Amino acid sequence: xxxxxxxxxxxxxxxxxxxxxxxxxxxxxxxxxxxxxxxxxxxxxxxxxxxxxxxxxxxxxxxxxxxxxxxxxxxxxxxxxxxxxxxxxxxxxxxxxxxxxxxxxxxxxxxxxxxxxxxxxxxxxxxxxxxxxxxxxxxxxxxxxxxxxxxxxxxxxxxxxxxxxxxxxxxxxxxxxxxxxxxxxxxxxxxxxxxxxxxxxxxxxxxxxxxxxxxxxxxxxxxxxx
Ligand code: SF4
Numbered sequence: 001x002x003x004x005x006x007x008x009x010x011x012x013x014x015x016x017x018x019x020x021x022x023x024x025x026x027x028x029x030x031x032x033x034x035x036x037x038x039x040x041x042x043x044x045x046x047x048x049x050x051x052x053x054x055x056x057x058x059x060x061x062x063x064x065x066x067x068x069x070x071x072x073x074x075x076x077x078x079x080x081x082x083x084x085x086x087x088x089x090x091x092x093x094x095x096x097x098x099x100x101x102x103x104x105x106x107x108x109x110x111x112x113x114x115x116x117x118x119x120x121x122x123x124x125x126x127x128x129x130x131x132x133x134x135x136x137x138x139x140x141x142x143x144x145x146x147x148x149x150x151x152x153x154x155x156x157x158x159x160x161x162x163x164x165x166x167x168x169x170x171x172x173x174x175x176x177x178x179x180x181x182x183x184x185x186x187x188x189x190x191x192x193x194x195x196x197x198x199x200x201x202x203x204x205x206x207x208x209x210x211x212x213x214x215x216x217x218x219x220x221x222x223x224x225x226x
Pocket of ligand 1: 031033034035038103104105106107111112113114115118119122
């Protein structure tokens with residue numbers, strides 16, 4: 001197994017443990033956050049595509065059908081955002097509208113059809129209150145910090161890969177040449193729909209959350225070495 005996929009599994013498990021004791025309103029069938037604007041890394045897209053290919057290959061038809069629909073196209077990555085903030089530079093605007101429609105992997109009943117392999121952007125969308133009822137999500141600040149740090153860590157793990165929209169990356173990972181290039185860490189952005197990932201220069205952790213995040217990172221490191 002690609003060591004980067006192994007690290008990704010450990011990060012997903014560590015995040016699941018983090019949120020498992022939180023009083024969350026999220027439940028099956030609530031899909032307010034399942035829009036067509038989900039972005040992720042190539043590493044996660046490889047894992048997601050493999051799962052779809054093995055368990056529900058028909059889902060790729062829906063992804064292809066919606067390939068011309070409007071969706072959020074990232075112009076910077078999570079670590080790119082951190083670099084911009086460190087340099088006190090302006091963050092470019094990135095058009096995104098939930099009204100553009102639902103994620104192509106969502107069923108008509110509001111169920112994720114690739115739940116086991118969903119990317120971190122979906123895993124991190126947790127809320128104490130019902131988004132369906134209130135129209136917005138709410139989470140503890142430390143949960144937000146953990147989400148940001150783990151997102152940075154995933155990109156760092158895939159620092160020779162790309163960030164893109166779920167639709168674009170699934171179509172890219174369907175191409176054997178692109179998959180091979182990702183495995184060999186030689187994948188270049190094939191179009192303006194993708195942004196090159198970067199290593200994390202600095203983790204975005206406010207002082208009150210440093211102990212919590214430090215313990216979490218130690219746990220992940222020890223599991224990686226186990
Ligand atoms: S991958 Fe699944 S959880 Fe994520 S937005 Fe799509 S339907 Fe929702």
